Amino acid sequence: MAIAKFDRYVDRHAASFVERLQALCRMPSVAARGTGMRAVAEQVEQMMQRVGAGTRAFRLGSGFPIVYGEFGAGHHCFVVYGHYDVQPVGQLTEWAVGPFAASVLDGKLYARGAANSKGDLVARLAAVEAYQKTFGKLPFCLRFIIEGEDGLGSPSLYRFTSEHADMLRADGCIWDDGYRDTKERLVISLGFKGISFVELRAYGANTDLHSKWGGIVPNPAWRLVQALATIVSPKGVITIDGFNTHVAPVEEADAKMLKQIEVDEAGLKRQFKIGGWVRNMSGRTLTKELIFGPTCTICGIHTGHTEAGAKTVLPGMARARLDFRLVPDLSPELIIKLLRAHLDAREFHDIEIIEIASAPFAKSSSTSTVARAAVETAAEIYGEPPVVYPLDPASGPVGAVCGVNLPPTPVVSFGIAYAGSNPHGPNENIRISDFIQGIKYFGRVIDRLAHISRDDFKERNTIEALLPITR
């Protein structure tokens, strides 16, 4: 059987694939810091070229490069999204190993970015390599779009998609977000929540003052706290005027999918070390809230002095960052409008709203070519059918990539992380075995798309490769 030959190639080269990933993880590429980003982009481009891609790097203004790589040619085309930037490392003291040492301990590779999502990028390129070595050239066009600003709200990607829409015409898009849950089931998503990420600011005196003035000088920290307290109730319900009327009821097909999803409550509680969920939810209610509930999260507050030493000041400024995860039919524009009106109605005209990043929700069908290829081949590798999320609780610039086509390109998302990967926290890690399985799984997805490409789409026009393919 041909796929066995593919698997043997992967097994034989497993050590070398891991080394490639380690090399990439050792290049710090924290978008928020912005150093060394070009070097990583060049490394990604070279990795693609080595596997035989035609490549091009797009530099849009002062942004970090978008690396484009194209494999194969044929009747139709699929886009693979990824990013080479990583999240800030946070408190170094919370890391057991250096975040850029890419140490392998107990079968796990620890590195900022290993799970989110350099591991996926390296695994997917490894799968393309193994596929080509085993079966030859891809009978369809596979386009990798790898950006460097995932952690910054993807400004360059948005510009790229509007300037180079032709490169994004595709029959489907494969995203890089996914993991095996606490019960080791592969989680596949058919879309993502949108996001509106804002900063609220309140101003007082022109500088931090001695707190003896606390009784008479307006304190922006109290002002901000009072404003925030009107946005979410003590029970954790979003109380912005008119907000909930814009949340669409869950569609029937989605409700059916929800029934197949079981949140591993005990496992997650253990992992997060929490005693219970918001509003003591559980079971179906919890699952529905996780997937189809909009969120409003305080991601950070900073004001005054909280470091060592008893410094009693009256702060001159206070700021809070909030992110809203958006379900149908909430849009980032609507959030800003509702929030402003809500604050104004309570005489919080002075609270400034600054938009940091946003993305619309993206939701697609379970019957698309990419969705079926991903869902129907998963059991071969993971031993049981995947858990299919109609909407992923996370967000991304999916709308930018898929929304250039009308109707939007269908999207499917999965990845090589696991429940303990902690992709935004300390000690981010992946399991080597998941990484290798991820290569084999992506090979099967490619193989399925190749068959579909040969069989189902014969009558369609060929989509020409955009770049000369040099092998």
Place this chain on the structure above:
Amino acid sequence: MAIAKFDRYVDRHAASFVERLQALCRMPSVAARGTGMRAVAEQVEQMMQRVGAGTRAFRLGSGFPIVYGEFGAGHHCFVVYGHYDVQPVGQLTEWAVGPFAASVLDGKLYARGAANSKGDLVARLAAVEAYQKTFGKLPFCLRFIIEGEDGLGSPSLYRFTSEHADMLRADGCIWDDGYRDTKERLVISLGFKGISFVELRAYGANTDLHSKWGGIVPNPAWRLVQALATIVSPKGVITIDGFNTHVAPVEEADAKMLKQIEVDEAGLKRQFKIGGWVRNMSGRTLTKELIFGPTCTICGIHTGHTEAGAKTVLPGMARARLDFRLVPDLSPELIIKLLRAHLDAREFHDIEIIEIASAPFAKSSSTSTVARAAVETAAEIYGEPPVVYPLDPASGPVGAVCGVNLPPTPVVSFGIAYAGSNPHGPNENIRISDFIQGIKYFGRVIDRLAHISRDDFKERNTIEALLPITR
């Protein structure tokens, strides 16, 4: 006239006094950081010895030394309180000059600690020097108690006062907190508000999580915001259950003093760059609130991520620091009790209260020897009578020093700062002219105490000097 001789000495040595202050300000002594504290304590001890004090340094446990210096001998005794530690510098980027360069620009000396309160210490020792050179030995006992933990809640001082109460027996105490207001009037205080400085903490997951969990995982930042919002109303009124019933009505004598005090509303608004006061107060109401109103100030909040880069996390912990400035009859113990009960009554059992520092209020009479010496000599230097505050809006370990005696030692407080000194913020500075005037003023206070000592107290027993005086 003898005092003219004193002034000439001060003027002749003015440059050298400024240099002494610069040398002291160049030694960083941020108690919160804790480095170099012993060196500064030794420097202070040497400065006292050079002026002829008998000295001793007390090291209590692992605390920073308390430097004790004794001048003169006679029928009675006065204590001078000061501290050699300074506040943290805060954001270095907000400083126009190095906080420990002690640069003199435009007649102002810029340094962390120049106003609070190394300038007072050096000025007072300079006055003692000039007085001794002009008039000879002090006819009373003057005891300097200089601690190094003002910024830490004075733990060593509290221990010192209980172990060495004999060193604090005195007819009066001169504190080091005071300034010239925006209208250049000297502000003298007859006591201080108490303080209760606490940290409130809320806990969620064991680490910061990806904010996609925002809908179902409890967010300690929301929890803290909701709890805080119950403590102070949007109008800025403290709403802790039972709190206001413990605020004593203003006494008649104090009400009379209040009428003499005029807060320079326009000047302070300009200085702080604010449009108005809390609850749009003004005039008498504002003055009363500043001096006899209790406060609850958010001094700082920290949770999650607010630095550069759009890091969307669900925080694992949130903390806020609050300070309460306490007027009669609020005590730190009462605050903790009321706050705990208030939070529990609203099901905020999970919000942890950590006591950081505390001090009781201290309030004394306007007819005490030290108060009269300070108030009645001020016009000679400052051209007009001082503004006398029955209670200073700031706080300090006054109770520790004055409360060892029963009845408590009367206290009076003044200093060499001015309205633009910004003692807890960036660019802390004093005017050289204020520093020199402060020396001359302190000389007059000493002179008045010397006369009172000779005239009024002849029949009293001599208080023996505790340390051998070596000149």
